[in-house]
Amino acid sequence: MPPGRRSGRHTGPRAVYVDDPFQAAGISDExxxxxxxxxxxxKGKLAKTEDFSSDDEFVAVSGDExxxxxxxxxGSEDQAQNELEEGVSDLEDDASVIDEMESDTIKSPSKKQxxxxxxxxxxxxxxxxxxxxxxxADETHSRGIIDPKEHLSKDTYYTLTxxxxxxxxxxxxxxxxxxxKGIDSAFPxxxxxxxxxxxxxxxxxxxxxxxxxxxxxxxxxxxxxYYDEDTGGRFRKRQRIxxxxxxxxxxxxxxxxxxxxxxxxxxxxxxxxLFDLGYHESFDFGKAWGQxxxxxxxxxxxxxxxxxxxxxxxxxxxxxxxxxxSQYLAIAAPLTEDQKNEHRSEDSEPFSAFHPSESxxxxxxxxxxxxxxxxxxxxxxxxxxxxxxxxxxxxDWGDLRRMxxxxxxxxxxxxxxxxxxxxxxxxxxxxxDGGVRVMDIKIGRGPQKTDFVRIQSAAxxxxxxxxxxxxxxxxxxSDLAVGCGNGFVAVWNIATSCATDPLPLLYRPVxxxxxxxxxxxxxxxxxxxATVSMDGETRMCSLIDPESEITSTVRMRAAAPYIxxxxxxQCFVAGDENEFxxxxxxxxxxxxxxxxxxxxxxxxxxxxxxxxxxxxxxxxGGEVAGTNPFRRVLYNxxxxxxxxxxxxxxxxxxxxxxxxxxxxxxxxRAENQKLAKYHTTDTKPLSGMGTSTTYEEGTHVTALGWNxxxxxxxxxxxxxxxxxxxxxxxxx
Numbered sequence: 136m137p138p139g140r141r142s143g144r145h146t147g148p149r150a151v152y153v154d155d156p157f158q159a160a161g162i163s164d165e166x167x168x169x170x171x172x173x174x175x176x177x178k179g180k181l182a183k184t185e186d187f188s189s190d191d192e193f194v195a196v197s198g199d200e201x202x203x204x205x206x207x208x209x210g211s212e213d214q215a216q217n218e219l220e221e222g223v224s225d226l227e228d229d230a231s232v233i234d235e236m237e238s239d240t241i242k243s244p245s246k247k248q249x250x251x252x253x254x255x256x257x258x259x260x261x262x263x264x265x266x267x268x269x270x271x272a273d274e275t276h277s278r279g280i281i282d283p284k285e286h287l288s289k290d291t292y293y294t295l296t297x298x299x300x301x302x303x304x305x306x307x308x309x310x311x312x313x314x315x316k317g318i319d320s321a322f323p324x325x326x327x328x329x330x331x332x333x334x335x336x337x338x339x340x341x342x343x344x345x346x347x348x349x350x351x352x353x354x355x356x357x358x359x360x361y362y363d364e365d366t367g368g369r370f371r372k373r374q375r376i377x378x379x380x381x382x383x384x385x386x387x388x389x390x391x392x393x394x395x396x397x398x399x400x401x402x403x404x405x406x407x408x409l410f411d412l413g414y415h416e417s418f419d420f421g422k423a424w425g426q427x428x429x430x431x432x433x434x435x436x437x438x439x440x441x442x443x444x445x446x447x448x449x450x451x452x453x454x455x456x457x458x459x460x461s462q463y464l465a466i467a468a469p470l471t472e473d474q475k476n477e478h479r480s481e482d483s484e485p486f487s488a489f490h491p492s493e494s495x496x497x498x499x500x501x502x503x504x505x506x507x508x509x510x511x512x513x514x515x516x517x518x519x520x521x522x523x524x525x526x527x528x529x530x531d532w533g534d535l536r537r538m539x540x541x542x543x544x545x546x547x548x549x550x551x552x553x554x555x556x557x558x559x560x561x562x563x564x565x566x567x568d569g570g571v572r573v574m575d576i577k578i579g580r581g582p583q584k585t586d587f588v589r590i591q592s593a594a595x596x597x598x599x600x601x602x603x604x605x606x607x608x609x610x611x612x613s614d615l616a617v618g619c620g621n622g623f624v625a626v627w628n629i630a631t632s633c634a635t636d637p638l639p640l641l642y643r644p645v646x647x648x649x650x651x652x653x654x655x656x657x658x659x660x661x662x663x664x665a666t667v668s669m670d671g672e673t674r675m676c677s678l679i680d681p682e683s684e685i686t687s688t689v690r691m692r693a694a695a696p697y698i699x700x701x702x703x704x705q706c707f708v709a710g711d712e713n714e715f716x717x718x719x720x721x722x723x724x725x726x727x728x729x730x731x732x733x734x735x736x737x738x739x740x741x742x743x744x745x746x747x748x749x750x751x752x753x754x755x756g757g758e759v760a761g762t763n764p765f766r767r768v769l770y771n772x773x774x775x776x777x778x779x780x781x782x783x784x785x786x787x788x789x790x791x792x793x794x795x796x797x798x799x800x801x802x803x804r805a806e807n808q809k810l811a812k813y814h815t816t817d818t819k820p821l822s823g824m825g826t827s828t829t830y831e832e833g834t835h836v837t838a839l840g841w842n843x844x845x846x847x848x849x850x851x852x853x854x855x856x857x858x859x860x861x862x863x864x865x866x867x
Contacts, residue, residue: 309340753836
């Protein structure tokens with residue numbers, strides 16, 4: 136008897152995969168065999184395309200789920216074949232769908248081509264004239280901004296960085312002619328500060344994108360409220376000041392002087408000299424560098440002053456709108472812990488930055504520096520005039536944590552000369568009791584002596600609801616924005632506020648926790664502010680609509696409480712986690728660019744100058760470095776040059792004649808800074824583990840500052856943890 140007929144098919148479950156390229160294209164071995172033997176008329180029909188591949192996509196099943204694999208396969212194959220023929224016939228009847236199928240990238244197999252292979256037409260990215268990629272009509276894109284790292288034209292890159300408005304572009308072009316030279320790659324030069332070529336001046340260049348008429352109007356009409364007898368009179372009368380004795384001020388409101396000297400060693404690396412500096416004394420450290428025989432006394436190798444404040448400086452700022460030879464530096468040094476313990480009670484709560492502190496005594500010191508007379512518009516330090524303490528303002532509001540001068544231009548008026556005292560400017564301050572206060576700083580015109588006064592009430596005082604003030608910035612001559620401990624931002628108008636505890640005009644949440652720093656994009660975008668919070672978030676929002684117009688950049692793991700707006704570069708300059716400094720363009724706030732790298736963590740950063748794009752950073756290791764990142768703004772692949780201003784070391788002394796010894800190192804050259812982590816040997820991991828260094832508390836840099844006045848724009852100041860303050864003209 137002949138043997139029974141057996142099926143040649145596979146007797147088991149057949150695994151079907153979703154990512155099968157042949158099945159996605161509608162091709163299989165069995166279908167080709169059936170079409171060749173049983174369906175000759177199917178040769179001229181369209182093959183199944185990937186539009187219908189989703190109907191046959193199943194996950195492979197196990198053998199237990201299949202009862203009769205042979206019968207199931209035969210039935211499924213016949214059903215699939217019938218559905219395929221019905222689908223193809225429907226496509227032939229619908230001409231519009233056929234045209235769409237023929238335009239697809241996957242082509243049906245031809246007679247001369249094997250049915251097992253398909254050819255995909257190459258797809259090229261279409262670009263517009265400016266280099267922008269133009270998406271096809273069938274692609275879906277979300278709202279966003281073009282990545283500037285692609286190969287774009289300069290016009291497109293400048294538009295993405297500075298904007299498409301003529302005012303922004305002309306301001307950038309003006310700054311490019313003035314600050315894109317090689318000699319000012321780290322610190323500003325005197326030739327560039329004087330203005331450069333007059334031919335390159337544009338209408339919006341010197342005013343940073345603002346019309347000159349608007350700047351002039353703000354410097355005149357913007358200050359009408361201050362000189363008004365009604366509004367300005369009430370503002371000035373609210374500030375009450377009384378004169379106190381020098382002994383009371385030094386004993387209660389200032390750090391107690393130490394009879395021991397502070398020793399300072401500085402000079403050339405191979406021939407340093409040792410100097411003794413007493414409390415509130417100063418000396419010309421240029422003497423330690425010697426003097427070349429071919430130079431006169433006015434052309435020393437280095438010129439600058441070192442002051443001994445006696446205690447660590449919390450904050451420091453130069454007074455703006457000073458066109459004369461006298462320049463004023465405000466310095467705030469808190470009391471020592473021993474002095475604070477004398478006023479603490481036994482049931483006092485522990486200190487917390489989120490709650491108001493006790494009302495400790497503190498004082499604001501105003502120091503005067505002189506500039507040398509010269510024919511040039513850019514002045515240098517007058518080394519024949521020692522720095523003098525002109526005024527000490529005492530208060531009982533706790534530690535003075537932050538200060539910000541009103542840097543808006545202010546035209547001189549006849550009323551200024553008629554007053555008995557000379558007006559320095561408006562100073563906004565943040566105190567540890569949680570309040571924000573604005574003081575009208577004035578000094579006497581008489582003999583050069585120190586005035587000791589106690590302020591009973593400020594010209595403006597306010598507190599945010601149910602929290603404390605943490606940082607402050609100016610929006611206009613009469614408006615200021617304050618960051619709060621609960622993540623809110625409050626805005627007050629100091630001209631119209633008459634109540635004792637005025638409510639803010641705007642009070643909106645920007646962060647979820649403590650705001651460390653705040654700055655305004657004045658003058659081009661005064662309504663735009665940028666903030667840094669304790670959780671590492673850096674955000675930018677518009678005060679016009681802070682709920683919807685808000686954005687953020689890359690979050691830091693460890694927050695750096697430093698951010699400032701550079702009107703020359705039209706970018707925000709901020710600190711980054713660990714030892715980096717970064718730059719954030721306002722038009723591309725979602726991206727950051729590293730512009731500086733120090734050997735240790737950042738501990739200070741100078742507010743940006745309105746006259747040059749150079750930035751200086753201070754570290755916990757006593758290093759102060761400067762860089763000019765504007766060339767990186769113009770071209771994101773440009774090399775970054777960085778130069779160290781000085782490095783400082785401090786160690787305590789066991790001698791009964793000295794409180795400690797400080798050593799300065801100067802004379803560094805500019806270097807092409809590599810911004811990659813662990814590039815230098817000082818931070819390179821040892822045995823695969825990262826290392827960190829712990830420094831003495833008196834070594835680190837606590838505050839930095841640029842002089843905001845054009846005649847002295849090259850002056851820089853640095854405050855150190857040991858109580859020293861260094862002031863030097865670093866313009867080349």
